[in-house]
Structure formats: C-alpha cells, structure tokens
Amino acid sequence: MLSALLSSIVPTFGIIAIGWLCRHVKIWGKSSVGVMNSYAYYIALPALIFYALITTDISGRVLSEDLKLLGGVLLAHLIIVVLLLPFLAMKKIKKSTRATLPMLITFGSTAYLGIPYARFTFGNEGVVYASLLSVVLVVVMLFVSIVVLNQFSKSSIKKDVLHTMLELPFLWAVLLGVLWPIFSFPELPAFAMSFIQILSDSAGPTALLGLGAFLFDIKPKQIPWIPTITISLLKVVLPTLATVIVLQLLGVTGVPLFVGTAMAATSTAVTAFILSGQYKLGQKLTAGVILVSVFTSLIALTIISAVWLA
Helix, strand or coil: CCHHHHHHHHHHHHHHHHHHHHCCCCCCCCCCCHHHHHHHHHHHHHHHHHHHHHCCCCCCCCCCCHHHHHHHHHHHHHHHHHHHHHCCCCCCCCCHHHHHHHHHCCCCCHHHHHHHHHHHHHHHHHHHHHHHHHHHHHHHHHHHHHHHHHHHHCHHHHCCCCHHHHHCCHHHHHHHHHHHHCCCCCCCHHHHHHHHHHHHHHHHHHHHHHHHHHHCCCCCCCCCHHHHHHHHCCCCCCCHHHHHHHHHHHHCCCCHHHHHHHCCCCEEEEHHHHHHHHHCHHHHHHHHHHHHHHHHHHHHHHHHHHHHHH
C-alpha cells in the first residue's frame, strides 16, 4: 500500500519540486515559466483530454450517471460561492481580498494538478472523469471569478466573460472528444493517434514542471501570511467537504467519487494570479494562496489516495 501511495503522490508533487529546483539552480530562466505553461495550456493538456475521450467509450456515458458527478461537483462549488457572498459586502475586509475570495477558494488547478494526479492514481478512466470535470469547473468558476472581479474593478479593465470562455482550449478539446464517437467520425490513422499520444504523455510533466517553476518566483517576504494561510486552508477544506457530501447524497461512488473529491482538493489555479494581475487586485495574496495551497493540497490528495488504496 505504501508503494502504491507513493506512486500516486510522488510523480505529481515530485515533478513540481523538480520544476522549482530547476529554477533555483538556474537551469531555467524566468521566461521558461511562460513557455512551459503556454505549451501545456494550449497544446499538451488539450491533447491529453482529447486522447482520453476518444480512446474511451464516452457515447452514452455523459448522458447518464456521469451527469451526477459533473452536476454534483459543480453544485458543491456553487454552494461555496453562495456561502462566500456575505463576505463580499463586509467593508472591514480589504477590497482586494473581497474581490479575489471566491476565485481563490473555488477556482482550483484542476487541469495542471488535477488531471496529472488522476492519471497517476486512477489511470485512463480517471483522466476522462478529471477532463470533463476540469472543463466544467474551469468554465463556470472562471465565469464567476470574472463577474466578481468586474464588480470591484474600474470599468477600463473589465473583461468580456463570453469571449474569455470561448478562448479556453480545454473546452474545445472536450467538445471535440465527446462529439467524435457520438457522430461516428472516422477513426484517426495510427500515425495520428501516436502523435496525439506523445503530446498527451507530455502534458502532465510539462504542466507540473511549469507549476513548480512558477512557485519559485513567488516572493515569501511579500505575502500577507495570515489571510494567505486562512484562505489556503479554506480552499482545500470547503470544496472537498462539500463535494464529498453532495456526491454521496447523489449516490456517486467508486472512481467517480474519488476523482471528483480530488479535483475539489486541488490548489488554487495559476490563472487566478494572471487575473489578479490584470485587475490589479490582490496579486500578492493570490500568489501566496497558490503557494501555500499546493502544500495543503498535497496533504489532502495524500489522504484521498490513502483512503482509495485502503
């Protein structure tokens, strides 16, 4: 069991550590972060999602039991957003904290951290569930995050929510992967499948290395530690507990239950840092939460893996 547990956790967080180490010893420069994240975001992760979907009998699945998983995990996150709404009106809380609070607690790193973890822990079946969940959560929680940020921002930097949604490569990868078998598109030739598989295999390592390299550039001295630690704990605890409760009430069990719980337990997404920078709201707090929530997520995912293996 210990060997299986290490096989689940070490590949994920070990690669993050390697990314951090490569920046520390100056094997990579600061520009490497953007390069790896762009490759993972636009090419490798969409290839992984598409490959997992077309190599799985997805037709009929998303129309039945899987809807309980997708709807349950989404409902759990929306419940958290509703619970956070009263805090957005509290003038005693800093404006930047109120503006970023829903984003920091509900917008998880489901693609960069969640999908690789699901692959190492649950195999291809886990990747399918994680891919579908990632798209649903990213689309909805990004929408919620931008709406809240727009309420606190100056009009000159408000973003077009619909345009932002349509730019998500994960969304198009899932749509293509789901529609491919449903509409009986011709099978891809062997060389094309091999090519997509190579891109797919590079997704997890590249995304995790990029995350580790990103963490190195966060300056601990600039982090407001008390709100950072508080929000980081809430990021992992609240969505995870809400997801477990909702999924069990819906009768979701087995791999779907554990994948859904794991996706809720991921750290805050790096995209949150980009958004906070664009809106000029709580960038130091966001950086700190991303850093600390990686460690709280490590604890949570280790527990999830241990329970799954047991």
